[in-house]
Amino acid sequence: MQPFVYSSLPQTVRFGHGTLAGLGAELARLGIARALLLTTPEQSALAAQAMAAADGRIAGHFHGAAMHTPVTVTEAALAMLKDVQADGLVAIGGGSTTGLAKALNLRSGLPQVVIPTTYAGSEMTPILGETAEGRKVTQRDPRLLPGSVIYDVDLTYSLPPHLSAVSGMNAMAHAVEALYARDANPVIDLMAAESVASLAKTLPAIIADPLDAEARGQGLYGAWLAGICLGNVGMALHHKLCHVLGGSFDLPHAETHCVVLPYALACNAPFAEKAVQRLSAALGHADPARALWDLAGRLNAPRSLAALGLAESALERAADIAAENPYWNPRPLNRDLLLAVLRQAHAGQAPVAPQPASPDGMKT
Structure with missing residues (x-):
């Protein structure tokens, strides 16, 4: 067996139905008396639920969280944080609010309580991606x-079918890339395979009946595992491309992950045999990249960058940006290979492994 390192991250997780009711007790346990509540502009109903559960421990509400954590938004939230003299942060919603909480934590050191309502997984990671001047830096x-x-789990019932689908596929991307990560280990391998199997099985059930309690619970469970994977090991080609497409072209986060995942996996599959074996078992398909592409189709989720509004003329620039900073990937990369993956993802056809990278590609 290959040697490995596994570090457990210190964190308290409360999972179940109706657990939001314990928010006030959790804030008291952490010594938080004046929390700043964070949401997006559309989440007034969620904000009201959080305030009701917080036992008077919310000092202010910032409702301007946005995708890709723009620094300008963080600065506005930081000003409110100082105005209300907050001593903690409560984020309720998806990756946008979680990202804002992390950005504020980075600048203030205040403790965070995160209440996810999607399958984003960011709540389980020590990772922050911020966007400024058209570039996303992680x-x-x-x-x-x-x-x-x-x-x-009860808070996920209202997540619309489309968002459930793309958010769930986004979570699967964390687990997929964890299986071929440079710092992979047996514990994360088990979690990643379980996450993929759980989400692949339950996402179609969630789309068929968004109020299916068992499916919603299993979906959130799979997303939790995927988030742990994302937080414990490094990511590769898929996440790099998605950060470029989101940060520099303002494509929607979860939808972009949903589209790119099968193509990034198809590219890396010939160089990640063990990961492919585990994914094949989890998905019940000899070609896991095709299985993920088929799954997106069954979920009526987007399967091309063109469908997300990205012009074909933007692909060259996207490849340039992705190639600027070499990063580890199981398959050696260069600009031509990155462009080939992007072109496949733009067209939306069934994924296949692109031609090998030229000898002058990025070093791994």
């Missing part, structure tokens, strides 16, 4: 990890 720091996460 950093990893143990201090960014939210100390407390409350998973309330």
